Amino acid sequence: MNNIEIATLLNGLVEISRDGTEGFKTCADNASDPALKAYFNDCAQSCEEAVKTLSVEVMHYGGNPDTSGTTAGGLHRTWINLKTALTKKDNLAVLEECEMGEATAVMAYENALRQEMPDNLRALLERLCEGVKRNHERVRQLRDEARNNPNLA
Numbered sequence: 740m741n742n743i744e745i746a747t748l749l750n751g752l753v754e755i756s757r758d759g760t761e762g763f764k765t766c767a768d769n770a771s772d773p774a775l776k777a778y779f780n781d782c783a784q785s786c787e788e789a790v791k792t793l794s795v796e797v798m799h800y801g802g803n804p805d806t807s808g809t810t811a812g813g814l815h816r817t818w819i820n821l822k823t824a825l826t827k828k829d830n831l832a833v834l835e836e837c838e839m840g841e842a843t844a845v846m847a848y849e850n851a852l853r854q855e856m857p858d859n860l861r862a863l864l865e866r867l868c869e870g871v872k873r874n875h876e877r878v879r880q881l882r883d884e885a886r887n888n889p890n891l892a
Contacts, residue, residue, distance in 0.1 A: 746802025
């Protein structure tokens with residue numbers, strides 16, 4: 740890959756990470772459980788750190804970092820707001836939507852890692868991907884717990 744292709748690839752991950760930041764903030768706003776709110780806020784902070792890290796790499800490869808999320812991400816946050824408004828801030832509904840968003844992020848990182856790139860960049864993206872996978876697994880676990888325990892939903 741040349742520098743322009745790498746910067747474009749990285750900007751796609753910046754967009755996804757920015758969507759994650761906003762999505763987790765939206766989930767925090769819509770969750771009724773204080774511990775869940777705190778967890779989502781921590782995840783939003785992690786995504787914001789990824790945005791900053793990736794933005795530095797975009798500039799390193801000669802690009803201009805993306806400053807907005809994806810259209811799909813904005814639509815997804817709107818769906819979370821609508822669904823939770825209809826379900827009265829139902830934690831299960833929030834977790835289900837969050838899990839779908841994180842599954843999308845995992846897929847984006849895995850697709851990026853299939854591309855040719857310098858080893859140091861690959862190591863960075865693998866590290867970030869592992870964080871996204873941890874978030875996804877934890878959200879999936881919380882979602883399953885809420886499904887199995889009506890008191891958590």
